[in-house]
Amino acid sequence: MSVLTRDEALSRAKLLDVHRYTIELDLTTGDETFESVTVIRFAARANGDTFVEVRPDTLHSVTLDGEPLDPGTLDGGRLALDGLTAGDHELRVHAAMRYSRTGEGMHRFTDPTDGETYVYTQLFMNDVQRVFAAFDQPDLKAVFDVSVKAPDNWTVLTNGIAEHLGEGRWQAAPTPLVSTYLVAVAAGPWHTVRTEHAGLPFGLHCRRSLAPHLDADADELLDITRACYDRYHEKFEEPYPFDSYDQAFVPEFNAGAMENPGLVTFRDDFVYRSAVTDTERQTRAMVIAHEMAHMWFGDLVTLQWWDDIWLNESFAEYMGYQTLTEATRFTDTWTDFGVVRKSWGYDADQRPSTHPVAPENVDDTASALLNFDGISYAKGASALRQLVTWLGEKDFLAGINTHFARHRFANATLADFIDSLAAHTDRDVHAWADAWLRTTGVDTLTPTVSGANGDRTLTVAHHGSRPHRVAVGLYDLDLADEGRHLTLRRRLEVDIPQSAPQPIGKLPALLLLNDGDLTYTKIRFDPESFTTVRSNLSGLPDPLTRAVVWNALRDAVRDGELAPAAYLEAARAHLPQETDLALTQGVLA
Incomplete structure (x- = not known):
């Protein structure tokens, strides 16, 4: 498999303007593979060569502007698109994709308790290629129009409100402009608890065998979700940017949670099966608040390249703890952060593998993955907390709101973020960023x-x-x-x-x-x-x-x-x- 380099991403972003993906997934074709048909409408700004990523089990066919391309040219997950002319194009890719059993791409799980099967996507970094063909980099945002065929007794969840058309067919509302790694589908015979808040549908979902445990905690989960949602709307001038808010607790998830717009996925260990401490409930609440913060910082405004992953994670970490403290009964969350999360950051920052919170050169996606550590989360959140102390919360939030307004449904860099903050203060935020975000180690x-x-x-x-x-x-x-x-x-x-x-x-x-x-x-x-x-x-x-x-x-x-x-x-x-x-x-x- 080829990794995407920063230089390749820069070149492709200069060449292409991606408009829309129309994706059809058929989840009824067996236990090992599913069918994936992708139509990408895009424009080339000049004549040139590029490539699209796809990692199929079988590549059935590819056409560009109606003309067939040779599937045999697929190499290392890349399909060359040579000789593009300036103007609009349509690429159609039909493939059979393999289900994952290890959490990447489209994960498939059969519950040993009752034999029910569930599938869900985890497309972070570069795993969208395991589900559909894509120009897979965060700064080529597009509209995604997703339809799914599933077994008759399944419910399909997506980034937006999905309509059941009958005979197992589901059509999702088109997304706003989002990055490829944020597309999400979760399908199966889910147990669901629904409500409405602020005019939007909210939902909790888990596998059926966990239904009694989800029901027991549903009021707490929804109360926390509503409280965080309301508090973010007090802080942020930009309203919640999607049409629904679903939280799915999924089996065998290999992360804590994922901030897919409108469909956050959590590991279903958070559906507690037995008595737990209040600190564990606080941790779950913080993850809920963290992922909701990403709806603005990460989903609405997205990093341009993976060197700014800290902007996603540090911001969500800081806002998660702060908002939970302000809006819920968990008023001492910074104690947990101080004694647990910060030690994670201190340890990572004193190893030979340390790196700046905001590294200047992340050459490729493989290198970027190494930066998901205590520095990008805990140290970065600590830096933001110090920034708020130094700058003042009023000016900090004013800068954040300027950042959202300038870059909504687009991409931004560290320099953009600092410029937005600098617009609301006489302090030298650029010098502060150099001292705090471009250096390593602990004072x-x-x-x-x-x-x-x-x-x-x-x-x-x-x-x-x-x-x-x-x-x-x-x-x-x-x-x-x-x-x-x-x-x-x-x-x-x-x-x-x-x-x-x-x-x-x-x-x-x-x-x-x-x-x-x-x-x-x-x-x-x-x-x-x-x-x-x-x-x-x-x-x-x-x-x-x-x-x-x-x-x-x-x-x-x-x-x-x-x-x-x-x-x-x-x-x-x-x-x-x-x-x-x-x-x-x-x-x-």
Whole structure:
């Protein structure tokens, strides 16, 4: 199989303007293959040569403008289209495609519980070629007109509202302009829970054997979906850009979820079969919020090439946690992010395989796949959280809305995103992006307290190159309960690098850099604060504050500055008093 290079994608995008795909899928032809007929209407801007991707089991026929092409010229999943003339063209490809059993392309699953069969697509990156022929790159958006023939007892779900025409035939409403990898079909005898919200049909779907479990959680799932939908509409001026919102919990899914417009697919482990912790419910809710954010950032406005995958994932990660905190009962989601997701980012960023959040040169699709890691998700989301802290949420959201307006149903780059933000602030967002998104590694902040009595000052040593705006928490022992707990005296806002030492008054029992976890950095403790942490960590009033402390201790162990036995002693002393389950699970892990 050939991988698509960035240079090839650039050349093809200059040559072609793709208008419309008309796709007919027949899912009634057996257990191993299905029939796929694709008609692509496109225009060439000049005379030239190009290719279309398709990976069939059998390539029956190909015609270009009514003239047959030799199927035998298919090589490595590419069919050459040589000698194109400037103007409009129509390509028709008829193939038998093989079902997948490993999650790529059109996955087929037979439920051992009741013998029912389900199929669904996962077309991310370059697997659309396993289902239909396509000019498979994200910046060649088109309208997709999909029809499906399925067994009579099946329901067919697609990106838009699908009409059952009878005799197993389903016709989906044409999509707006979307990228090839976002086309979705899911078919089978689904168990479905439907409702309507804001004038749109909403649906939950799972295999029939899980029906009682989906029904038990349907109210919670729909409440979260509605709350996130409403909150995004308060933040975003651009309304939800598709005609329905279905969430399908599918079997044997090899990812957590996929942001197909109007038809989000989730692994059906999220349909809980037994009692689970509230933290697990929070995780599921965050995934729902994350995928919905993609409807705007990823689906409405799509990356031009895979070097900007962080824009999709970091944005959805940030908005998922933030929106869940604002709109649902899960108000402490940033604690889970801090203790679980950020450690994923820190670890990935300190390996030899680290890369910038926004790498400048991703040469091909194979290289791009390597960037789906803790840097593109957790570090990128942390960078956006720091950007909001530094820029202010009002200007950040104004920039986001400008970005949506400028690039709706089109493609955009990092430079476009930064330009949209820069339109709403006097701050140098371009310099911020260079410092944060084009560099690798983790900064370290270390406090030094000087002075005497009630006239202390704070100086922060900065090992690294990124600017940070951090909150510094000053905590005192609560003498009313014999010093077992700590109370927040005040929080200071400090810009790093500092211009001058920061007055802090009398010496606190604990001085905590990055209180609130608003930036991405390692922190250290001054000697007095470290003594307090070892004896009073569980006495800190806020779980997110405790998460920052636990991360700092973990980082110190990783860097050889704290003995593992000391960390384990802190866990033995303080985890029995921990009240936040996400924090307990994260530290134990």
